[in-house]
Amino acid sequence: MNFIPYLQLNGNAREAIGFYEKVFHAENLGVITFGEMPTTSDSPFPENAKDLVAHGAISVGGSVIMFSDTFPGQPAQEGNLVTICVTFDDVEKARQIFENLQDGGQVEMPLSEMGFSPAYGVIKDKFGVTFQIYTEGQQG
DSSP states (O other): OOOOOEEEESSOHHHHHHHHHHHHTOEEEEEEEGGGSOOOTTSOOOGGGTTSEEEEEEEETTEEEEEEEOOTTOOOOOOSSOOEEEEESOHHHHHHHHHHHTTTOEEEEEEEEETTEEEEEEEEOTTSOEEEEEEOSOOO
């Protein structure tokens, strides 16, 4: 059994995939658009949906993150119910990723030493996805 974060975005999933590929040095596992999905004459996709992402995935370390755009007329709701906690064993690597996520994002808690982590911070990126950056071990 695996638990995989699945991000549903408002028409910018392809941009998010590219951004996370760059930030996390991730591998793009593929993208399928709504236009590439099979349709029937009873349920064709609207023209404005054909280039939207129906399913995409990236591999980050040993983890996978999946993506899709919402179907037109069904917008995603931004919220804080689910966050993605990215763990590191290297403070400098954590700092680098935190800084990269700031591109168009908003720091909710600056990356700093906490009692439970030598470098912990929270950031909402430009897509409205909240990341907790957590570093294990001792600061070196």
